[in-house]
Amino acid sequence: MRAVSFPTIEFAAFFVVVFILSWAFMPHPRAWRPFILVASYVFYGWVDWRWVLLLIASSVVNTVAARVIARSPSQIARKRALIVAIVFDLGLLCTFKYLGFFVSEVDDFLDSLGLGSPLPLVQIVLPIGISFFTFQAISYVVDVYRGETRAASLMDVAILQAFFPHLVAGPIVRANELLPQLRTPRDPRQVLAGPGLFLVAGGLVKKTVVADELARRVVDPVYSDPSAHSGGEILLAFYAFAAQIYCDFSGYTDMAIGIALLLGFQLPQNFNRPYMALSLQEFWRRWHMTLSRWLRDYLYIPLGGNRDGPRRTYRNLMITMLLGGLWHGASFTFVIWGGIHGGALSVERWAREHYPRFRMPTWAAWFVTFNVVCVAWVFFRAPNLDIAFQVLGGLGLSGPSPLVTLPMVFLVLAAIGVQALPSGWWRQGEAWIVARPVAAQGVAFGLVILIADAAVGQQGVAPFIYFQF
Amino acid sequence: MDPRRNRDLTMPAGKVLGVVLIALVFAALFNSEAIVRAGEGMEQGTTRDVVLSVGRPLDDVAGTIGFHLPREGLDLAFGQEDKTASGTELEEGSTAILKRRRRQAREEKEEPTFRQPGPGRPLEVLVTGDSEADFLGQRLTDQSPPGLLQVETVARNATGLTNPAFFNWELNAQQEVDARDPDAVVMAIGGNDGFNVESGGNLYGPHDPEWETEFARRVAVVAGVLSGDGERPVYWVPPPTARDPEFNEIYKTQNRAVEKAEAAVPGLRYVDVYSTLGKGKYSDDLKIDGQKVLARQPDGVHFTRDGAVAPVRLILREMARDFPALEKDSGP
Numbered sequence: 001m002r003a004v005s006f007p008t009i010e011f012a013a014f015f016v017v018v019f020i021l022s023w024a025f026m027p028h029p030r031a032w033r034p035f036i037l038v039a040s041y042v043f044y045g046w047v048d049w050r051w052v053l054l055l056i057a058s059s060v061v062n063t064v065a066a067r068v069i070a071r072s073p074s075q076i077a078r079k080r081a082l083i084v085a086i087v088f089d090l091g092l093l094c095t096f097k098y099l100g101f102f103v104s105e106v107d108d109f110l111d112s113l114g115l116g117s118p119l120p121l122v123q124i125v126l127p128i129g130i131s132f133f134t135f136q137a138i139s140y141v142v143d144v145y146r147g148e149t150r151a152a153s154l155m156d157v158a159i160l161q162a163f164f165p166h167l168v169a170g171p172i173v174r175a176n177e178l179l180p181q182l183r184t185p186r187d188p189r190q191v192l193a194g195p196g197l198f199l200v201a202g203g204l205v206k207k208t209v210v211a212d213e214l215a216r217r218v219v220d221p222v223y224s225d226p227s228a229h230s231g232g233e234i235l236l237a238f239y240a241f242a243a244q245i246y247c248d249f250s251g252y253t254d255m256a257i258g259i260a261l262l263l264g265f266q267l268p269q270n271f272n273r274p275y276m277a278l279s280l281q282e283f284w285r286r287w288h289m290t291l292s293r294w295l296r297d298y299l300y301i302p303l304g305g306n307r308d309g310p311r312r313t314y315r316n317l318m319i320t321m322l323l324g325g326l327w328h329g330a331s332f333t334f335v336i337w338g339g340i341h342g343g344a345l346s347v348e349r350w351a352r353e354h355y356p357r358f359r360m361p362t363w364a365a366w367f368v369t370f371n372v373v374c375v376a377w378v379f380f381r382a383p384n385l386d387i388a389f390q391v392l393g394g395l396g397l398s399g400p401s402p403l404v405t406l407p408m409v410f411l412v413l414a415a416i417g418v419q420a421l422p423s424g425w426w427r428q429g430e431a432w433i434v435a436r437p438v439a440a441q442g443v444a445f446g447l448v449i450l451i452a453d454a455a456v457g458q459q460g461v462a463p464f465i466y467f468q469f
Numbered sequence: 470m471d472p473r474r475n476r477d478l479t480m481p482a483g484k485v486l487g488v489v490l491i492a493l494v495f496a497a498l499f500n501s502e503a504i505v506r507a508g509e510g511m512e513q514g515t516t517r518d519v520v521l522s523v524g525r526p527l528d529d530v531a532g533t534i535g536f537h538l539p540r541e542g543l544d545l546a547f548g549q550e551d552k553t554a555s556g557t558e559l560e561e562g563s564t565a566i567l568k569r570r571r572r573q574a575r576e577e578k579e580e581p582t583f584r585q586p587g588p589g590r591p592l593e594v595l596v597t598g599d600s601e602a603d604f605l606g607q608r609l610t611d612q613s614p615p616g617l618l619q620v621e622t623v624a625r626n627a628t629g630l631t632n633p634a635f636f637n638w639e640l641n642a643q644q645e646v647d648a649r650d651p652d653a654v655v656m657a658i659g660g661n662d663g664f665n666v667e668s669g670g671n672l673y674g675p676h677d678p679e680w681e682t683e684f685a686r687r688v689a690v691v692a693g694v695l696s697g698d699g700e701r702p703v704y705w706v707p708p709p710t711a712r713d714p715e716f717n718e719i720y721k722t723q724n725r726a727v728e729k730a731e732a733a734v735p736g737l738r739y740v741d742v743y744s745t746l747g748k749g750k751y752s753d754d755l756k757i758d759g760q761k762v763l764a765r766q767p768d769g770v771h772f773t774r775d776g777a778v779a780p781v782r783l784i785l786r787e788m789a790r791d792f793p794a795l796e797k798d799s800g801p
Contacts, residue, residue: 111760190481194477383607442494454543
């Protein structure tokens with residue numbers, strides 16, 4: 001897993017080679033496309049080359065299905081091709097992600113009926129990024145079916161799915177966002193280096209200095225045994241995980257978007273200061289934005305959205321968020337996480353419809369939203385329901401709190417507070433950096449790498465949380 | 470993005486490459502020790518060879534100029550302890566340790582009794598080792614009799630005894646016991662120990678008989694530090710059976726080595742998960758309390774959280790010999 005992670009020596013060497021060759025091939029699309037595809041497959045297959053075969057199979061099936069959809073005059077044939085592609089994509093996801101859980105549950109059920117445990121329990125290796133690239137594949141064929149994008153060549157579809165910056169943990173890119181960029185050579189004189197370098201450096205700091213530190217010193221010890229910790233420590237871990245998962249996941253996507261920018265490509269934004277949201281609805285427009293819009297466009301709206309009255313709307317919200325939870329993994333903790341969000345979104349909608357004039361003070365709306373999100377995070381982080389309830393039940397306990405230290409409290413406050421800074425400041429910072437001499441920029445970026453490596457120490461960078469999904 | 474507004478944020482690709490290369494060279498010069506350490510921690514192969522062949526000379530030069538100082542300052546600021554050292558017994562000691570300790574233990578005839586847990590005074594247990602320690606620590610917490618154990622888990626992922634240039638367990642063990650002074654230690658390690666070892670100036674692979682003896686010696690050194698020369702018991706859990714036949718053989722050798730070290734080190738207890746669970750045969754699942762559970766993770770080595778119940782019961786059974794109060798109830 002280390003080799004496909006951005007903050008490693010292997011990736012640094014890989015990126016330098018790819019950067020040089022990518023810009024060298026860029027004026028020649030016929031050479032560039034196979035090059036970037038092979039580079040992406042090398043990146044993905046570094047750990048296990050068999051995963052590349054899976055990716056190729058997904059690209060082939062979805063390309064063929066999209067072509068049938070685009071060319072067939074028969075609506076029935078188009079629909080059948082769409083269904084075949086979706087069944088294939090979901091089948092792939094279910095086999096690798098949910099089969100083990102399903103077999104185990106059925107086996108337990110049969111055992112409880114006195115029929116013994118007849119099914120062999122299966123342990124399947126989950127290919128990294130499978131949830132992301134299957135969702136991208138589904139969005140591609142559905143968009144072709146809806147006429148929102150044209151059917152592309154196998155090469156283009158393969159690059160769309162495998163482009164290494166977003167392959168492992170998103171952002172979930174739609175065809176009409178990346179395919180047009182693949183068709184036009186990028187201008188090597190106009191590389192968006194300001195945001196690119198800023199995002200890579202920022203993502204590195206978020207991951208190593210904030211996320212991994214909070215995980216190691218507060219979150220992991222508390223969640224491994226809440227009963228051994230005081231209310232003060234549990235309260236810190238309650239908020240620290242919110243900071244950790246934001247810095248871990250947004251740190252990864254910042255690096256992904258930054259790396260793509262340095263190669264000349266723009267990926268969609270995935271986070272927009274989510275903890276500044278004043279409602280759950282707003283939170284989902286700011287958190288994992290590419291998953292939210294995927295769920296909206298390919299699940300919530302096809303289910304009926306808010307078109308068929310309040311009851312159907314609440315049902316659709318609940319189904320969407322529960323499936324969003326299950327997308328993370330086959331576990332009741334994720335179901336409850338999705339259920340809390342689905343329930344809270346429904347309550348918000350109900351309140352808006354029944355009390356349209358009611359306005360909560362801004363600070364109260366922020367406080368309620370943020371804390372509902374944090375309660376849901378407890379279920380997301382806890383390995384099982386028992387631990388989750390121990391964490392929530394332990395918030396009021398007294399006792400000594402050696403884990404509550406000034407640096408950890410500062411990191412939590414900084415990770416959340418930094419989102420309140422005006423976004424214009426970041427842009428000014430990017431412009432300022434780009435205006436410095438190349439050597440000064442290089443030294444500054446080198447210093448960030450040095451600090452990041454010192455922060456993680458000899459234990460190395462922990463795997464990104466979203467790699468497991 | 471508006472292209473006009475973006476103009477002040479762009480640079481030619483050549484300059485970007487310059488920034489990236491300067492940054493990497495700068496970071497490599499001031500971080501050369503970390504590069505060597507990362508290389509030492511890699512699996513044998515071309516990548517490791519390349520990293521070390523670049524890193525080592527760079528580290529020599531950087532060390533001479535004094536480029537290590539900023540990194541040392543940063544390590545201090547982040548509270549990082551050095552986990553490598555040269556000239557330790559782990560690297561350069563003699564296999565006589567295996568005989569010497571055994572003789573000492575025999576002369577002492579009986580081992581000291583350990584502090585027993587009581588109401589309000591739970592036994593402080595440190596669970597440490599490699600990544601296998603994680604679920605074992607969590608499960609030990611879940612399964613320990615109420616109020617009798619206070620478990621702290623410190624897993625040092627990707628570490629082992631055969632690569633002290635990357636992570637020196639003798640040094641780390643000393644730091645851990647100095648910082649915590651536990652009443653007992655559970656040590657689960659070995660999953661990353663497939664490296665060749667040097668002994669008496671020769672290099673031995675895991676299939677050489679000398680490797681087993683050298684591994685036993687290293688276990689004895691680290692166990693001696695963890696136990697404080699017999700002041701506290703150390704429950705050593707070598708790897709269980711593995712799905713991969715090659716790993717399985719290495720783990721079998723390690724188990725024999727730990728058994729050998731147990732006879733030599735006062736306080737060291739060998740917990741035989743390897744031949745007890747599944748009668749020495751690998752299986753993804755295990756029957757626990759009549760119910761079949763998926764016991765292993767996809768890598769075919771690590772226990773799942775559910776599967777960790779079984780080895781933890783073996784650990785508790787072993788612990789109960791030193792701490793009889795644990796015998797009454799060893800949890801679910």
